[in-house]
Amino acid sequence: MSGTPRGSEPEGAVSGQGREHRSEERARSGAPRGSEPERAVHGAGAPLLRMSDVHVRLSGSHILQGVDLTVRRGGVTALLGRNGAGKTTTVKAVLGLVPSTGVVEFTGEDGRTQRLSGRRTHEIVRRGIGYAPEDREVFGGLTVEENLALAERPDSAHHHDRVYELFPELKKRSRQLAGTLSGGQQQMVAIARLLLNDNQLLLIDEPTKGLAPLLVAEVADVLARAAEEVTILLVEQNLSVVHRMAVEAAVVEQGRVVWTGSAPELLADADRTRELLGVATSGSAHA
Amino acid sequence: MNTVVLLAVTGLGLAALYFLVASGLSLIFGLMGVLNFAHGAFLTVGAYGTWWAAENLPGAGASGWGFVLAVVFGVAVGTLVAALIELLLIRPLYERHIEQVLVTVGLSLAMVALVRAVWGADPRPFPRPDWTRRTTSLLGANVPNDRFLLIGSAVVVLVAVLAFLRFTRFGLIIRAGVENRTMVTALGIDVRKAFTLVFALGGAFAALAGALGGIYLGSISPGQGTSLLIFAFIVVVIGGMSSITGAAVAAVLVGLVQQFANYYAASGVGDLSVVLLLAVVLLARPGGLTARLA
Numbered sequence: 001m002s003g004t005p006r007g008s009e010p011e012g013a014v015s016g017q018g019r020e021h022r023s024e025e026r027a028r029s030g031a032p033r034g035s036e037p038e039r040a041v042h043g044a045g046a047p048l049l050r051m052s053d054v055h056v057r058l059s060g061s062h063i064l065q066g067v068d069l070t071v072r073r074g075g076v077t078a079l080l081g082r083n084g085a086g087k088t089t090t091v092k093a094v095l096g097l098v099p100s101t102g103v104v105e106f107t108g109e110d111g112r113t114q115r116l117s118g119r120r121t122h123e124i125v126r127r128g129i130g131y132a133p134e135d136r137e138v139f140g141g142l143t144v145e146e147n148l149a150l151a152e153r154p155d156s157a158h159h160h161d162r163v164y165e166l167f168p169e170l171k172k173r174s175r176q177l178a179g180t181l182s183g184g185q186q187q188m189v190a191i192a193r194l195l196l197n198d199n200q201l202l203l204i205d206e207p208t209k210g211l212a213p214l215l216v217a218e219v220a221d222v223l224a225r226a227a228e229e230v231t232i233l234l235v236e237q238n239l240s241v242v243h244r245m246a247v248e249a250a251v252v253e254q255g256r257v258v259w260t261g262s263a264p265e266l267l268a269d270a271d272r273t274r275e276l277l278g279v280a281t282s283g284s285a286h287a
Numbered sequence: 288m289n290t291v292v293l294l295a296v297t298g299l300g301l302a303a304l305y306f307l308v309a310s311g312l313s314l315i316f317g318l319m320g321v322l323n324f325a326h327g328a329f330l331t332v333g334a335y336g337t338w339w340a341a342e343n344l345p346g347a348g349a350s351g352w353g354f355v356l357a358v359v360f361g362v363a364v365g366t367l368v369a370a371l372i373e374l375l376l377i378r379p380l381y382e383r384h385i386e387q388v389l390v391t392v393g394l395s396l397a398m399v400a401l402v403r404a405v406w407g408a409d410p411r412p413f414p415r416p417d418w419t420r421r422t423t424s425l426l427g428a429n430v431p432n433d434r435f436l437l438i439g440s441a442v443v444v445l446v447a448v449l450a451f452l453r454f455t456r457f458g459l460i461i462r463a464g465v466e467n468r469t470m471v472t473a474l475g476i477d478v479r480k481a482f483t484l485v486f487a488l489g490g491a492f493a494a495l496a497g498a499l500g501g502i503y504l505g506s507i508s509p510g511q512g513t514s515l516l517i518f519a520f521i522v523v524v525i526g527g528m529s530s531i532t533g534a535a536v537a538a539v540l541v542g543l544v545q546q547f548a549n550y551y552a553a554s555g556v557g558d559l560s561v562v563l564l565l566a567v568v569l570l571a572r573p574g575g576l577t578a579r580l581a
Contacts, residue, residue, distance in 0.1 A: 120477075121472040122474075122477045122478070131473045149456075150471070150474060153474070
């Protein structure tokens with residue numbers, strides 16, 4: 001098991017997760033881990049997003065209590081945890097959608113590290129960070145076409161062909177109001193908005209929530225294809241989706257990241273999964 | 288029959304004024320969540336700006352293109368004042384609704400006091416082009432031409448706003464922002480530009496209502512904007528808090544009900560009827576006639 005439970009950190013350690021990643025970097029400089037899916041992105045493995053000691057207080061509740069998290073370039077990092085652990089708030093804190101303290105840094109393709117904390121949401125997104133929220137939040141009064149047009153960012157090329165190739169259903173329904181689409185189709189619109197632009201990081205919050213099994217598979221297919229080109233931080237309760245896609249995982253508990261490491265190894269360890277996530281995987285990773 | 292036609296057209300003229308004020312209020316509330324009690328001040332600025340320009344601005348006057356220039360000046364001043372208020376006073380208070388209400392209420396009081404201090408509290412005769420003083424025969428009724436001007440202006444504004452919302456990117460952002468402002472910013476859009484634009488547009492429409500109201504009433508006074516604002520708020524609520532077409536329909540209802548009730552019942556009953564109409568609509572459809580931006 002390559003993961004590091006926070007509880008086992010020696011006193012005075014800044015970050016068990018950071019410590020683990022530093023050792024991983026050393027390992028990567030020698031040879032990539034053979035057990036991980038091959039990373040297709042140039043510069044894979046380098047830190048893309050770093051959160052250090054991020055706190056969020058909302059309506060008197062201390063939701064995030066010092067989140068430390070590093071997302072590496074390439075592939076999918078799964079953000080796991082029980083309901084109410086702080087996964088969605090962690091994602092929102094990256095985007096500045098909730099008031100937070102602490103440091104959030106983003107390292108672009110040019111190698112420059114920029115501080116995201118304190119910036120406005122639209123400025124953060126324009127650095128190449130796409131977001132699909134938990135409840136899709138498509139604009140129901142706009143057509144599919146208008147939802148996509150709205151998502152076009154001036155700083156990026158717009159890949160309508162790619163989007164319609166991935167979701168031919170959306171092309172057929174381009175003039176339909178998004179509010180009249182099924183949940184699965186709305187999820188397609190939400191993901192299509194992400195894939196329309198050139199992003200470096202996608203923050204995707206529970207994309208399979210409430211979807212029928214066939215649609216779950218379809219969404220997972222699309223995300224797996226997207227992950228070949230762009231890094232994804234995925235909040236997901238469906239562990240079979242996580243098992244299929246995720247390279248790394250971070251487990252959030254009571255507003256802190258309590259474990260980080262290899263996602264396949266986590267899901268292969270039924271005892272660990274039960275302890276951290278409250279579900280048994282039996283090695284097959286079904287939630 | 289003559290009386291009915293005259294009352295109907297006059298009611299529609301009044302409706303046009305209500306719509307011009309209510310459309311801006313509706314957009315501002317729908318997109319920004321701001322209840323703008325200072326909106327009546329934009330009307331006052333537009334009215335006094337037009338009046339001042341007609342008397343003092345070179346090239347402007349009380350008739351013909353000179354009057355058009357005076358109206359353009361009044362509308363421009365109203366637009367500028369609205370944009371400045373948004374940038375300097377409303378923007379720092381986003382999501383702080385109580386403070387926003389206090390600021391806009393304070394602004395409305397301050398603006399009336401300022402106008403009163405500069406030009407006095409008494410109503411001032413408003414320049415009216417000759418054509419607006421004449422009448423046109425319609426179905427046997429002699430209808431003052433200013434009613435047609437008001438109705439025509441409101442229709443042009445309605446069509447222009449709907450086209451703007453439907454066919455421009457800013458319109459798309461505003462329609463989306465009315466639904467979910469946070470998600471618009473999460474798509475990388477600086478929604479604050481849309482806020483300023485909407486506030487400026489609202490100021491322009493209210494200022495135009497101020498100029499047209501001066502023609503309709505024949506005079507302007509410092510408190511005119513405030514009294515019209517009350518009915519504009521009623522129109523917004525009846526129409527649905529963020530619907531332009533809803534505001535147009537509600538304005539027509541309110542204007543007609545007010546005119547007919549005032550004539551066939553007694554003077555003053557029109558205002559009471561409007562309040563009753565508001566109560567009936569809210570009981571039957573709590574979200575107003577339409578709850579979505581058209």
